Amino acid sequence: MSDVDPLSPQSSSVPTAQNAMLEEFARVYLAQQRRERRWRWIWRGLGLILMVSMIWAAMESVPASKAPSAPHTALVEVRGEIGADQNANADNLTTALRSAFEDDGAMGVVLRINSPGGSPVQAGLVNDEIRRLKALHKKKVYAVCEEMCASAAYYIAVAADSIYVDKASMVGSIGVLMDGFGFVGVMDKLGVERRLMTSGSNKGMLDPFSPRNAQQEAYAQAMLDQIHQQFITVVKEGRGSRLKEGPDTFSGLFWNGQQAVELGLADHLGSLDSLARDVIKAENIIDYTLKENLAERLAKRFGAAFGAGTVQAMRASVSIH
Template identity: 65%
Template sequence: MAEPVGVPPPRVSPEHEPVLAELARDFLRERRAERRWRNLFRLFWLTLAALLVYSLWMQGRHVTPSATPHTALIEVRGEIAADTEASAELLLAALKDAFNDDAAQAIVLRINSPGGSPVQAGIVYDEIKRLKKLHDKPVYAVVEEVCASGAYYIAAAADEIFVDKASVVGSIGVLMDGFGFTGLMDKLGIERRLLTAGENKGMLDPFSPLPPKQRAYAQAMLDQIHQQFIAVVREGRGKRLKETPDTFSGLFWNGEQAVQLGLADRYGNLDFVAREVVKAEDIIDYTPKDNVAERLAKRFGASIGAGAVRALKEMAPIR
């Protein structure tokens, strides 16, 4: 039986061995260099990602300290409510930072808000009064487009209120809004099945009739909160306030009328107040803002807890 014929491996002549050895060394050097560069790039991107996360987390949370005398600015924008940029939590943090800064000559609240929660506004109002007494620093409110309802509640704590002639000011009142669907349900033949333990537990349910007793109770509560609002405005404005039958009716006025009624003091914007009133033209913004990481965390938390708070959201809000 014939034996298979094998192909002998190629032989390297002695004169080629140094060349092959050098090629092998070059190949190994290139592979090591590639690994080093790959690791450097990974480290670079990891560092960049860490810096990005850190900057997103710290964004808007701290004010760069300044030894130069300046005007401290705090923005009150949008709805005054929990988990907004005009929440009491954020505004209180800004107020404390501004009052504690010895270089801040005065605090200016630049307001552009239709109002919101009387609870949140009341917390901010009380903290402004406390910090003013503690630090003996003036507080000025500068109104841009709107300073209404809860926003005016906060502005009443200021030593002076500055407006534009066309600003909207006032709306000193309280409301609770919602919908009632009982008539529509009757027409459609829909029966509401609501079981409660406690005769008033289903109060303000939009699919149930509103009994006179519950209506009277809700109205009495609104009237009491309204009186609290009125007391705050009277305390803050003092003898400057020229009361009329409409002052606390929920009406609002333009800036020119507000000055005439004593709801505001004079015309002026932020730069005017810093330059002419505070005498410190440099303006530093102390307004803390939710950073991106916090917004994502809140959104994630809100999605998890949506089922738990749905019943509370269906209740009529007070503003």
Template identity: 70%
Template sequence: PVQAGIINDEITRLKGLHDKKVYAVVEETCASAAYYIAAAADNIYVDKASLVGSIGVLMDGFGFTGLMEKLGIERRLMTAGDNKGLLDPFSPQDESQRQFMQNLLAEIHTQFIDVVKRGRGDRLKETPETFSGLVWNGQQAVALGLADGLGNLDYVAREIVKAEELVDYTRRENVGLRLAKRFGASVGEGMFLAARAAGVQLR
């Protein structure tokens, strides 16, 4: 949520600073943090089969206390601070700590919801499931007001932005660097095999 929030804030700031419209175009998936970011756009376009939504927050982990007991393993945890061992997977779950984390996640969820409501405004057709973490296909997302219409990148550029040409700003690795890496890996592998054949150990 932190990185998504930073990007959302920056898109919002730059839109205001330069008085520019921003369009988000979804291909495969725009869920969770991706939707958090897209909510800053003026309009969101999706494919009918795109997956959109997942407006929720999760924190997962494991608990090994039962397994440790079966194996006869004793956990020795020393902390300075009553809650420093918060969510330690090798200690029994403390109910007060669990509730603390649940409240923390609920607050972050509320932040996410506020961002979506601010971004979508009156277009959002809120239901009890809107902010439950579910995802919808593109057609459903448009009907729910999570997106504005169906369209791919070329369609939005041509019909909405009226762009004469597309500029792809995707960062790509330099061809020379890519070849050097590949060549370097081949040389390294060849040296390793030759050394192994000669009985030399590489350390």
């Protein structure tokens, strides 16, 4: 028979330790349950946001019912860089322009431009579509240049019947460029060897890590000159006899708005409001510019950026800036 007294401190320490263990287990278990509950609500909230954004995107993608509209000035914005992967791309701009031209209530179509330029391809597509729509619908098109209307932006503007500028706007820059870097000297100093394998003698043309090649550079220069000549032709066709051509007109220089009017690169000083009120005679302005919806913004923020930096760094591009 044991001599241990059940009331002694030694005997009471066993259940005390067990109680402490049970309390600790219960505390950890409850904390775990709270965490799981919290994450469950977070994921439900994210799912709800995603579902709402998808419904919103679907609703915005449904075209509005066609109804006669009151007389108004139709506005299409050209903002920022012009490029296939930018908001100011040919698909967006031509879609907006078609909607504006097709509306019987649109008394005139205005392109409000604030852009440093960009892709000659995208600008050319928009220019061609403006001229087609003008001939089809017999409506006047006006370009209103704000801070900048340069290069590819001016390529678009010359399709308009009249170009309006502010006296301090930057206008022109009728030229073409191809830019890049050369890292051969840096690689020599660091002792880095370039190992480039190609199938085709010109496949690695203008590679920034290889020595310059005079023949390839001459070929690239000839291509730029051809694109420049295309730009010049479009400007001359659009401006006609209004253009006061000088030695610097197609050199890539740009001018302020007042100078642009004097040189025939623009027609008048004015703004969107003054144009709608005094020229088009329809003060009500309706914006036909395509806007990004929430789903598209989320997609760009969380998806489109992956890998884009590497691709952009490796891709040589031609632009008219």
